Amino acid sequence: MPETLVDLPIADGRGARRVTARRLRTMWFWAPGWSRQACCGRIPTGGQVAVVRSPSGSAYVAGVQRCGSIWCCPTCTPWIRWRREQVLRQAMDAHVAMGGSLRLLTLTVPHTPSDQLDRLFDGVAAVWRWSVSGRIWMGAQRGLGISAWVRSMEVTAGAGGWHPHLHVALLLDGPADDETVRVWWHRRWVAACERFGLHRPSAARGVTVRDIAGSTAGYVVRVATEVARADVKTGRDKARFAVLQLFDLASTDRARWARDAWLDLAAATRGRHATYTSAGLRRLIPRVQPADLPQCPPSELVVIDAEQWRALRHQPTALTNALVLYEQGHDAQAAALLHAFGADISSIAPQ
């Protein structure tokens, strides 16, 4: 066995996350109710799996089941959110081209360590629905010039408990005074929280409005990323962690806390939408989506039959190292590593 290859350090955060994900999936496999997450990336959909490389250079295993979670899967979540970001960028580009402007609104509610995540999610979602309905909202749309919105629920975890909050992109018809927008939203958000029995949002942090138009280059990109890409964010400080950071922690001395937090999160987010868009925004979304456009297919590097895959998938470090080597262009070393762990190297696909 090529020890030097097996012991290769996992080069970056993404590699370490892949190893952790494979380890955790093995553990969840026997836990009732976790079959989709546990099968993701492990169970073949047919008689073979393949290691492939995309045109952008990333290597991954194809031909395995996927859980499709937008919330907490280290594989599926970034992919789904990236696609959503592309769609939002197109819609926001169209809005800005017509003379509109964008604002980022962040809405939070106070919480305590004992608050249940399920209840906080339900509460924040209900408060938002109430805030954007009824006569008062219709009046504000006209008064503030709000033509569309997209809202994203995010959550971080820390010693202070769960912290669900909303990031909202407001699409305004023209220029607007930020303080006027903030004052209206603060009044509305406080009234809504009190109505649904949540704690009263603070005057300073409950509602913030950001206009990032100062940097015109990348203006739309920044707004779309802020709303769509919870997977690339980190907690606000060192004691607060975003969802996929919990995965990174699961291989440290805080492993147990991180795993328990992740399991709570996966249970609480099951069946929940992460983002909602208004009808006005959906009208801006072009018919042809990025996912529908013709794409270069990934190139197949190694085909592995299901029997060999069953042995290989229990070697998360070796498998991840092989993927990293493929991404770095060291195809022969990667293939040798897979062969050392049971893959039939005679099945290397022709290049």
Ligand SMILES: [Zn+2]
């Ligand atoms: Zn998944």
